[in-house]
Amino acid sequence: MHLLDAYIYHHTGTNKLRCLALSNRGAVYEGDVTVLEGGALQLDLKGYEGDRIVRHVVRLDFEPDGTVRLCVWSLKDADRTLLVDVHHRKLHPK
DSSP, X not given: OOOEEEEEEEETTTTEEEEEEEXXXXXXXXXXXXXXXXXXXXXXXXXXXXXXXXXXXXXXXXXXXXXXXXXXXXXXXXXXXXXXXXXXOOOOOO
């Protein structure tokens, strides 16, 4: 199922990497992207889900075997709750 489209781009005004993500339910997420040591990406996102504003931290780790580990945490005050922790692997064409 298609959940969202995410775009990572260089913001020339701030000289930062930014993310814009649009969900299949109409939510919009935006925030900064940081390249971590080892090449992982961390996205600090603020989401607009209807009348609610939510905060998420997304981390993408690129493993040597070609898999990508995706972790998503929800932030509320000082609490951090893990929502997603999955590994994606490349599909081999038949």
